[in-house]
Amino acid sequence: MTTAQAESTIPTGTWQSDPVHSSAGFAVKHIVGTFRGSFSEFAATLTDASGSPQLSGRAKVASVQVKDENLHAHLLSPEFFDAEQHPEILFDSKRISADGGQLTLEGELAVKGITNPVVARGEISGPAPGPADSERIGIDLETTVDRHDYGLDWQMELPGGGKTLGDDVTLTVHVELVRQ
């Protein structure tokens, strides 16, 4: 399917995320398991105001959700996200293509003040009618980044050898967007 045909599956207009039914999270290898966290304050917008579809999202770093208050504080410190200096994580798509319900987004992700190109893949579904005469679409996206590309370099050697934290971080976004 060509890009021109594919883009016809992306609805026109402006859509904003419903915060209750949207989430943004990350997963990274921790010793032998997978550690997951999320950002509770997160918003996304899909718009074609510039003539082509663009998806942007931002997450408030301080809203990171983990199950330990000391870890929460450590994540906000300069060793990790440095929330005081870089309070937000930002994503802006530069090109969106769709093949049926399959999405590919090329864009830029800014974490800790460092911006790198990323490619995220996922699905789009809808539009579908929602409560109060709303119209909704769903977008699920995933990409993997190397945390060192964003200056997130913390590491701790394990007593028996090996690293505490993996390098690759999988970012996942599940958004339900409401037509404005």
Place this chain on the structure above:
Amino acid sequence: MKVLGISGSLRGDSYNTTLLRAAAELLPPPVELEIFEGLKSVEPYDEDDDRGRGPVGARRLREAIESADAILIATPEYNSSLPGQLKNALDWASRPKGENALWGKPTAVVGASTGMFGAVWSQAEARKVLGAAGARVIDEELPVGHAHEAFTPAGRLEDPELRERYAEILAEVISQTEQLAEPERVAA
């Protein structure tokens, strides 16, 4: 701008305290260097005692760090690691996490020892502890080996390369402090 110097050595004629004092001539005016004199009086960390601002010795340490714009630590090396009293002080200054005195504070670590390695492992340990405490740690070291021969009678570093390296580390910590005055905000 004020830089607070903390020497990890309690000895009166300490090489590390001398190393801290040597920073004074390398700091550009009007940056002021203040040496913390109360390390020996910092109580052993006990969470039972950590109420309010903490006991008097720990409170003075916390207030001194809070009143400074940046921190310069000079550490000797005991058994390949930090001196216990310096580690104890950093433990006080690291709590409560997220609201502690060291949180976000630009910090540099230097060190001197009479051996050839210049407290290089102790400096690495100090940076690790400071990072975990939430300080903004400069990832550089200044190992001053053979410390008993490293200073002029006036307390200046003899080696011009070490002096230059020291000045670069101090410039970096000052630069970080100045950047904090104008926090970056990424545009939407």
